[in-house]
Amino acid sequence: MNISNYYNPQFLIKLSKICLIIFAFFFVSCNKTKTDEQTTNFTAFKFYNTSLPIQERVSDLINQMTLTEKVSQMRYDAPAISRLGVPAYNWWNECLHGVARAGEATVFPQGIGMGATWNTSLIFEMGTAVSDEARAKHHKFISEDKRGIYQGLTFWTPNINIFRDPRWGRGQETYGEDPYLTSRIGVNYIKGLQGDDSKYLKVVATAKHFAVHSGPEKSRHQDNYQTSNKDLFETYLPAFEAAVKEAKVHSVMCAYNRFRDQACCGSNLLLQKILRDDWSFEGYVVSDCWAINDFWEPEKHELVKTPAEASALAVSRGTDLNCGDCYDPNLKEAVLKKMVDEEKIDLALTRLMTARFKLGMFDPEKDVKWSKIPYNVVASQKHYDLSEKIAKESIVLLKNQNNTLPLGKNIKSIAVIGPNANSKQALLGNYHGTPKKYNTPLYAIKEKLPNATINYALGSDIAIGWPMLNTIPSAVLKNGEKNGLKGEYFRNKNWEGIPEVIKNDTIVDFIWTLKRPLENLKTDEFSVKWTGQLVPNESGKYRIGLKASSAGKLYFNNELKFDFKDDHEPKTKYFDIALKAGEAHDIRIEYYNYHSDPQAQFVWAKMDQDLLTPALEAAKKSEVVVLCLGLSPDIEGEEMPVLLEGFDKGDRSDITLPKTQIELMKKVYALGKPTILVLMNGSALAVNWAADNVPAIIEAWYPGEFGGNALADILFGDYNPAGRLPITFYKSVKDLPDFKNYSMKNRTYKYFKGDPLFPFGHGLSYTNFTYSKLNIPDTISINNNLNIKVEVKNTGLVDGDEVVQLYISHKQQEDAAIRTLVGFERIHLKAGETKTISFSISPKQYALINNEGVNVLNTGSLNVSVGGKQPGFKGVADTTTSNVLIKDVTLIN
Structure with a gap:
């Protein structure tokens, strides 16, 4: 080669182009090779082989993980493991009475209203509708590469605790005070949610809060409850047992409180003996949120001294998933210090990953039956009609x-x-x-x-x-010469850089459901800063607040009034202040969003x-x-x-x-x-x-x-x-009784000895129902089913529903319940129509539970009542539109 060419400009240009082409070829080839290797590696793993049993696939996946990666997957907001092709997953989702906190969805009646329907098939239908919306939403989120909180398929529902005391604020989430009614409603809702496919779960339902948990709220992180075995197995556990054995619920959430000195999320009795050994539960256990922190934090349970010890205790006792921040990274420390064996980590992770595989998260979407549910089921007319029907039946x-x-x-x-x-x-x-x-x-x-x-x-x-609190009107908000506040919208959650959009918002009353405030927003993260002045037109004392689904701050006259922490819960914060008419006050609201249900409202009320x-x-x-x-x-x-x-x-x-x-x-x-x-x-x-x-x-x-x-x-x-x-x-x-006393003495219809205002099972109609021809044997042998038939006639002038209620009483047993619900059926009767209703009551249902918590069948008299209410009440507590038939049955050997 002639060396003089190195000084030839044309030659140098040509050589540069050749080098650039060669470099580009090698760059693309290397990256393609790298990508191909990644793809090949992913598909080479056995856990991607859909023809293999799930157990084998899960085992293969866990075998590929480091200890650090294993621990990371046991937190509710599990990060991606990129090298294995495992996507990020947030386990936290809610659907107590419809898909919650994930934008627009059908809102059904609250849990207590679901219980008031006494209609199990209707609640199954509701569960099906809710899980339809849940699946449709999830696949839409995935298509947009959104994998955050309230976007997954693992739902922390239903709440099947017993509403033993009306003071409990969360009782509204439950199906009432009776174990049998709660179990029937709960089983049907779970079945509707989880679906009927032999291979794939539709969603995962979670029976909570296990167990002996129903207030008080303010001391739930410190309280240590005690019960007799009779109360435990007769009242607090039956709905959970039915959820596990009948509905095959795939997840259970353990409660905040202690029971018999052990934290519920670290209880051998609850999580190992009862749940897994006695009931053969095969799913996973999730902690209530930040409940593991209660193990060691001051003035709470204080069972151990460090987060590592708390994590080790929880995992060794059977809590697989942590809603909170305790497991990661403390579990790794616990393993290295031999506080807990790595085999326990593997066992917990096996349960968790089995759920993800059963949801189809590692399979092609086209193979998963539930992925084909169209998005238009969400807030559809069919679901609206169902919500209204359930509301009618609950009133x-x-x-x-x-x-x-x-x-x-x-x-x-x-x-x-x-x-x-x-x-x-x-x-x-x-x-x-x-x-x-x-x-x-x-x-x-x-x-x-x-x-x-x-x-x-x-x-x-x-x-x-x-x-x-109502939205603060535009007339009292000022942005220069305009009414309203200046809104600056950012494509990040930190109000950083130049705002994407600046506009005047006449009021701050936003619910961004399908459409976000910024075009082509690829994530749920955005922030807004509103500034301006509040100029009241009347003097007086006011309450001023901010409702927000995510987080932010409110400044009043440049003073920070409150700061919303990122605690994953929608909330309202406020302050009270005296204002003078016409006096201007500087306002700054800093809101940021991180999940799929962004909402912000600037609100107030005039006091007194x-x-x-x-x-x-x-x-x-x-x-x-x-x-x-x-x-x-x-x-x-x-x-x-x-x-x-x-x-x-x-x-x-x-x-x-x-x-x-x-x-x-x-x-x-x-x-x-x-x-x-x-x-x-x-x-x-x-x-x-x-x-x-x-x-x-x-x-x-x-x-x-x-x-x-x-x-x-x-x-x-x-x-x-x-x-x-x-x-x-x-x-x-x-x-x-005392709110913290978990004994069932003088509680609920089963043991309350006073006169209620309105009794359990009470409800009137615009028509009348008459019961007749009660067919019950005079005697039955213990261990045989008790078969009952009765005729119900609508004797009024209008069509209507009746709830047929069947109660039994062991009147000769001193410590037995006054009566116990063992059967019910909601029926529709046209005016003048008669129907025959049949019940078959198993020995387990009519058995007594003794002080050891064991079912006992004794000979003697069994009192049976069938009707549209409990018997024995007078005045306003009596249901005048129905009657009751009563008969004693003799139990013999």
């Missing part, structure tokens, strides 16, 4: 003196009054999704009576010191307003008054900071209506107008005065997004109510 007619209900549709004016008359939260309860529309009682009554005058008034706050006078004026102008009172999930619920008269950190210290509402009710009633009381709440209320005075009372619970429609149909006779109480309504908190 209980408690009292109907002189047939006050149903109302005629020729009413020209009606007053709709009360803090829950137009409350969105009173529809939703806790752990809810985001509905498209909120069909409140006020909205639905307006729709039902388009030609009538509807006189609405708030009437009172929900409780003293708890006003209803006269709400009563407008309500009385509305009532005076109307022919009929519908009073919508009750509670709110803002003040009864899970471990809340709320301290109000009658309320205590999410629980209740009194069970009456709040004083503000009692005053409203009495003054409206005194006007002499026909008055209907509608209760919307998650727990029993001692409405004694109303029971004595108000002619009609309806219990509507937290009825879901179509609760108003369901209520309006019942008020005006388009639906005949047939809900039945799944809990006892007591007359006073004085009737109750």
Whole structure:
């Protein structure tokens, strides 16, 4: 080669191009080889071979992992293992009564309302609908490469704890106080959720909180409960046993509290002996969130001294998955220090990965039956209709003196009054999704009576010191010359850099469901900064707050008022302040979003307003008054900071209506107008005065997004109510044992010796049902089924549902329950129609449970009652639209 060419510009250019081509070829080849090697390596692993048994695939995957990787997969927010092709997965999802916290979804009635339907097949149908929406949402998230919280297929539902005390704020999540009713509703919901495919789980359901767990909320991280074996096996465990043995629930969540000195998430008795040895549970156990931290943190259980010891204890006792931050990295330290064997880590991981494989997460989507559910099932008309049907079936007619209900549709004016008359939260309860529309009682009554005058008034706050917060209107927000606040939108969660969008937002009231505030947003992470001024037009004391589904900060006059921590729960924070009319105050709101249900509302309320006078004026102008009172999930619920008269950190210290509402009710009633009381709440209320005075009372619970429609149909006779109480309504908190006492003595319908206001199983109808021809043998041999038949006739003038209830009593046994529900069936009867209902009661159902927790069959008399209610009640506590037949059966050897 001529060396002079090195000085030739044309030659140098040509040589550079050749070198560039060669370099590019090698770069592409190397990267292609690397990619091919990765792909080949992934598919070469046995765990990718769909023809192999899941057990073999799981074993192969775990064998590829380092100890660090294993530990990382035992936290709820498990990261990806890129070298193995294992994607990130967040185990935390909720569907208590519809898919929750994942954007738009159908909102069904709260758990306590599900229990009030006494309709197992309907709840199975609901579970199917909810899991349809869950699968559709999950696959949409995956298609967008979103794998965060509330986007997976492992749901921490249902709550099948026993609602043993009406003070418990989370009782609204349960199906009531009875183990048998709870088990029947729970089993059917689980089956609907998990599906019927022989290979793939539709979703994973989680039975919680295992076990002996139902408040108080404020001390759940310290409490150590004791029970007799009789109470344990008769009351607290049956619903869990049914979930495991019948519904094959694939996950169980252990509770925060201790039971018999051991933390529930570190209990050999609960997690090993009962759950795995006795019941043969094969799924995985997940801790309640940050419950493992309670093992060692000061002023909690303090069972051990370090996070590593806590992690070792939990895993060695059978808690496989940690909702929290304790396992990673502390489990690695625990293994290296020989606090726990690595085989225990492998066992836990085997259970966890088996669930992911059974959900089809390592298989082609086309092979997974459930991946084909279209997204249009989400918030579909079919699911809306089902939600409304369940709401109708859940509503209980408690009292109907002189047939006050149903109302005629020729009413020209009606007053709709009360803090829950137009409350969105009173529809939703806790752990809810985001509905498209909120069909409140006020909205639905307006729709039902388009030609009538509807006189609405708030009437009172929900409780003293708890006003209803509403969106701050544009008129009092200032952004320079404009009304509203300046909104700066960022494509990150830290308000960093130049905002993607700057605009004037007239109000801050955002629920971003399908559409995000920024175009082509690839993740759920974004942030917004709102700035401007608040200029009130009236002087007074105000409560100012921010509702947010994620996290952020609120500054008032450049002072940080509160900082939302990233605690994975939707929340509302507020402060109280005196403001002067016309005085400007600087506002800065910093909101950031990290999950699939972004919401932000800037809200306020004027304190100490006269709400009563407008309500009385509305009532005076109307022919009929519908009073919508009750509670709110803002003040009864899970471990809340709320301290109000009658309320205590999410629980209740009194069970009456709040004083503000009692005053409203009495003054409206005194006007002499026909008055209907509608209760919307998650727990029993001692409405004694109303029971004595108000002619009609309806219990509507937290009825879901179509609760108003369901209520309006019942008020005006388009639906005949047939809900039945799944809990006892007591007359006073004085009737109750100490809240922390977990003995069942004098608790629930089974052991309460006083006079309830409304008993378990109570509910009226617009028609009448008569029972006859009870067919029960006089004697049966122990260990044989007890077969029962009875005829039920609708003797009224309208079609309706009846809930046939079967109770047994061992009256000769001193420590036996007063009576025990062992069978029920909800049936529909046309006017004049008769049906024969059959029950077959197994020996296990009619056996006694002794002090050792063992089923015992004794000879003697067994009292059987069949009817639309419990027997033996009088006055307002009696269900006058049904009757009961009773017979004694002799048990012989």
